[in-house]
Amino acid sequence: MKISLNSQDKSRFAELLQVKEHNICAAEIYIEYLNNHYNDIAFAKDENDYYKRFLTCLEIDEKDKDFLTINKTTKIEKITKLDPKDYESDSYYKLIKNLKGRDGDIQFLTLKYNAYEGFVFDELEIGQNYSEHTPLGYFEKDFVYPAIIKDERIWMSIIPHEINTMKDHIKRAHGNVLVLGLGLGYYLFHILEKKEVKSVDVVEFDKNIISLFNKHLINLFPHKEKINIIYDDAINYLANNQKQFDYVFSDIWHNVGDGEGLYLRIKANESKYPNTTFDYWIETSILSMLRRQTITVIEEVLNGSKENDYLKAKNENDKIINKIYFYLKDKDFKSFEDIIELLSEQSLKEMAKHLY
Numbered sequence: 001m002k003i004s005l006n007s008q009d010k011s012r013f014a015e016l017l018q019v020k021e022h023n024i025c026a027a028e029i030y031i032e033y034l035n036n037h038y039n040d041i042a043f044a045k046d047e048n049d050y051y052k053r054f055l056t057c058l059e060i061d062e063k064d065k066d067f068l069t070i071n072k073t074t075k076i077e078k079i080t081k082l083d084p085k086d087y088e089s090d091s092y093y094k095l096i097k098n099l100k101g102r103d104g105d106i107q108f109l110t111l112k113y114n115a116y117e118g119f120v121f122d123e124l125e126i127g128q129n130y131s132e133h134t135p136l137g138y139f140e141k142d143f144v145y146p147a148i149i150k151d152e153r154i155w156m157s158i159i160p161h162e163i164n165t166m167k168d169h170i171k172r173a174h175g176n177v178l179v180l181g182l183g184l185g186y187y188l189f190h191i192l193e194k195k196e197v198k199s200v201d202v203v204e205f206d207k208n209i210i211s212l213f214n215k216h217l218i219n220l221f222p223h224k225e226k227i228n229i230i231y232d233d234a235i236n237y238l239a240n241n242q243k244q245f246d247y248v249f250s251d252i253w254h255n256v257g258d259g260e261g262l263y264l265r266i267k268a269n270e271s272k273y274p275n276t277t278f279d280y281w282i283e284t285s286i287l288s289m290l291r292r293q294t295i296t297v298i299e300e301v302l303n304g305s306k307e308n309d310y311l312k313a314k315n316e317n318d319k320i321i322n323k324i325y326f327y328l329k330d331k332d333f334k335s336f337e338d339i340i341e342l343l344s345e346q347s348l349k350e351m352a353k354h355l356y
Contacts, residue, residue, distance in 0.1 A: 001301050001325070002332045009336035013298075016129055016339075019073055020295050023132040023288075026074035030134050033058055033118060041116045041138070050138060051079050054118065073131045080137040082121060087143070087160050092189045095220055096146050096158070103212045106150050111157065113143040121160040124285045130343060132288055148184060148212070156183045166190070169279050173197055175246025180234040180266070182209055185217050187251065192223045201228045201245070203237045205252075235262070238269040245273065251281040256289050261316050267352040287348045290324075293317070294343060294351075297324050298333075323355040 005013060033054065040057035044050035055062050071077055087093060101108045113119060115138075122135040137160070147157035166187055173191040175198055182188065182204035191197045204210050210229055218224055230237065234252050250266050253259030263286045270278050280286070300309070310325040312318075333339055341347060 001328050001330070003298065003302055003339075004332075004334050005302075005336060012336045013302075013339065016295065017299060019129045019131050020292055022070045022073035023130075023292070025070045026076055026132070026134065029058065029060070029070075029076065030120070030136065034120070038119065039114055039117050041118065044116060044138075047079050047081050050081070050116070050118075051077050054079065054136075075127075075133045078133065078135075079118070080121070080135065082137045082139055082160060084139055084141065084143050087163055090158075090163055091193075092186050093145070093158055093163070095189075096184070096217065097144065099146060099216060101212065101216050103215065104208045106148055106155070106208045106212055108146070108148055108212060108216060110144050111147045111154070112145065113139060113159075115139060115141045119159070119161070122164040123282060124288055126284065126288065126345075130288075130291055146184065148209075150208075158184060158186055162186060165282055169249055169281065170194075172277070172279055173247050173249065174277075176244075177201070178203070178245040178248045180238075180248065180250040181252040182206075182213055182229065183251065185213055185221065187249065188227070189221055192221055192226055197226065199226050199228065201230060201243070203230045203232050203234050205231070205233050207231060235265050235269070238266060238272070245276050247277045247279065248273065249279045249281070253281070256282065256285045260286050260289050260320065264320070264352055264356045267349075268354075268356040270353055284345075287345055287352075290320070290348050290352060291343050293321050294324050294328075294348070297321055297328065298339060301325075320355065324351070327351055327354055 037057045041050065041053045044053055052062070060067055097110065099108060100110070118136055118138050120134055121137040125133040125135065127133060145157055145159050148155045163186075170187065170190045173194060174196040177191060177197055177200045179188060179191075179200055179202045182202050188200060188202060191200060210231060213229070218227070221227070234250070250263070253262050259282065263280055263283070266280070267278075270276075307325075307329070310322040313322055328342075331342075333342070342351075
């Protein structure tokens, strides 16, 4: 990989590195809050008051110089009071909010966000120089939602984040659709309502989820004659299936941490379906992680790293970084603009097709 930056471009790249660090620091603040302090706020007069209480429970000084720079980049101060009616009016939420049952090690029940409990309610927002803002919100009263518990952990749930991050994918579904991952059927339910959707094949690897769905949910669904559920591993199915689809939606991960590797493996199969539109749940967040890793590779090369440094990996993150290096090995970056273009969403999507 050849990177030729003049002094001005190096300065601009240094600013990009700083934005990346601010994004990471902000993510750590949110993780600390969501893991250990999500119920610390019992009341707030308004969103600004909530923000101040948010900082207090994390013992962060609002005027701290380092925090001010992080906040300027990532807009931590932007916290949203949500209206429960926006979610309680959802037709699928209303249909299953009181449904309960058990099948093997899976339990169908309701959970809740307590009043003033903070949570992430939508996809990452990407700003200037690829800054990242995490949408944090709260309700002023308790909010009940349906969920599946498996092995003592939340496996799936119909929460504001799920509803908000599915909206655009539901709008884009059309024709003969392949859905990777059944879950609670939220996405499936809504696309079945669309006249533009002719049929839906759903690939699910968990027999208990399929059993629970068939026993408790499928008879509640509109146009269930369109549904064909396939027991298989999603990536194995894509690699070996001969059927063509108009649209494929993938949702087989819980978060970016377990999703990036799966996302890249599915992207590697896109070429088998030249006339198909592929869509991915929380793709913006996954691409943000891929962007951070790409910036890391560029920084390392600028600091003298060579090919031998990318031959071994201790974990999945290292594997992906190594794959990024070898994908970019023969590329020539002559300016900061070349780097910015590489980090664009479209460029990262194209790179993702070739890493696995």
